[in-house]
Amino acid sequence: MGNMGDALNKAGLISDRELARSKPRERGDRDQLIERHKIQKEVSADDAAKVRDLITERGSRQGIGGRRHWHYVTRDGKVPYLEVNDDLAKRLESGQSAIAAAGDDLMIISDETAVAVDELDPTAILFWVALR
Numbered sequence: 001m002g003n004m005g006d007a008l009n010k011a012g013l014i015s016d017r018e019l020a021r022s023k024p025r026e027r028g029d030r031d032q033l034i035e036r037h038k039i040q041k042e043v044s045a046d047d048a049a050k051v052r053d054l055i056t057e058r059g060s061r062q063g064i065g066g067r068r069h070w071h072y073v074t075r076d077g078k079v080p081y082l083e084v085n086d087d088l089a090k091r092l093e094s095g096q097s098a099i100a101a102a103g104d105d106l107m108i109i110s111d112e113t114a115v116a117v118d119e120l121d122p123t124a125i126l127f128w129v130a131l132r
Helices: 002-010 016-022 028-042 045-058 086-094 111-120
Strands: 064-071 081-084 097-102 105-110 125-127
Touching: 002 016, 045 097, 045 105, 045 111, 064 086, 081 086, 086 097, 097 111, 105 111, 111 125
Parallel strands: none
Antiparallel strands: 064 081, 097 105, 097 125
16 A cells, blocks of 8 residues: 555554555565466376376265355365365364365365375466375
8 A cells, every 4th residue: 555555544544454455465475376387388198197097086076065255266266165064064174174276177085186296287286285
């Protein structure tokens, strides 16, 4: 917000917290997104096919369709959510399961599968609490 924000803060019209929120964020989020795109381009067609096969063969959609909203980050930086049941939410929280993309399809994969997918194409994993 710059000078105007400082003036409003000094006049007591906005708080320090509101002033801090209004300032532009660091470029870290954008830089991370650019880095993910670089990695995605470096993935060979053969590795992409292996990743797609791993996710579709070992993944499932069990647990999707519950009452909890589980947010994840897509490859293009959007933050949608899946509706998941309580059991799947616990597995996602603990790192036992991950959300992965096989093309346009979302699948739930185990942590062992997530390790294998992460080695080939880390951008295919949309949410995972990697505790390793």
